Amino acid sequence: MIKISMSKEILPPFKRFAFYYDEFMLRVVNYRDWVRYVVKIFEYYKLDVQRILDLACGSGIPSILLAENGYEIIGIDSSQEMLAVFASKIINRNLKITLKHADMRDFTLDKKVDACVSFYDSINYLLTYEDLCRCFNSVAQALKSGGIFTFDMNTVFCLEHFWDNKKSPRVSQELYTIWENTYDPIKRISTLHLTVKTKTGEVFSEIHQERGYYPYEISNALTNAGFNKIDFYEHGTFEPISEVTLRMMVVAQKP
Ligand SMILES: C[S@@+](CC[C@H](N)C(=O)[O-])C[C@H]1O[C@@H](n2cnc3c(N)ncnc32)[C@H](O)[C@@H]1O
Known part of the structure; x- marks a missing residue:
């Protein structure tokens, strides 16, 4: 059993983990x-x-796969570190990718996109309903008429019953990590205290927070932003969600 003492400094999300994100994810x-x-x-x-906007594109794993399929990608993220990792992976590659450092709650694009995608819980990082509305409004402005916005989200059920108040170690070749979650049922916010020890002996901690939203809240926010066709699917399928869905896929279309 590997023992690690807590690092004193607690970093914002993806400040250091950005450089280990790919190897982990x-x-x-x-x-x-x-x-x-x-x-x-x-x-x-x-x-x-x-043309696709990858919202909260992170280190670019899905963006690069999409660009390899011939799509033109605009990636935006608020983490300079994640964008730096992304940029380092596309040097000398002939891919149509533009990166932009921006907050998904408040951004504009020079050219409109046919679709906006967002992968792996990124929308759960919006911690208030107002932030969710601001983000959806920005996306609606960025989309062409008829365009779609599709994103996955952890459900309230997932954060409450699956992530719960668990503490679990995870080991890989490069990293030893401890994932410690606490769930606030009133705010519906799951707080992850992530501690990482790297192969070189560096230890750091980051706090990540995700909020769960009910489908009716997501629907209302999307409708208010001007989307008119809104569907919820069990992630990976075209089946409807249920009370025990852990990850949902939302698809919203602009008229
Ligand atoms: C779990 S990662 C997912 C990254 C990428 N989409 C993927 O699937 O690998 C969440 C991403 O959301 C970004 N993020 C969180 N809040 C954000 C905000 N307000 N504006 C832009 N990006 C944000 C983080 O910097 C991080 O890159």
């Missing part, structure tokens, strides 16, 4: 399948998609 998530699912959504909604 690529073992946890099958991004190829997730990207295939999004492309299937484009087909299901009979869309001719060429």
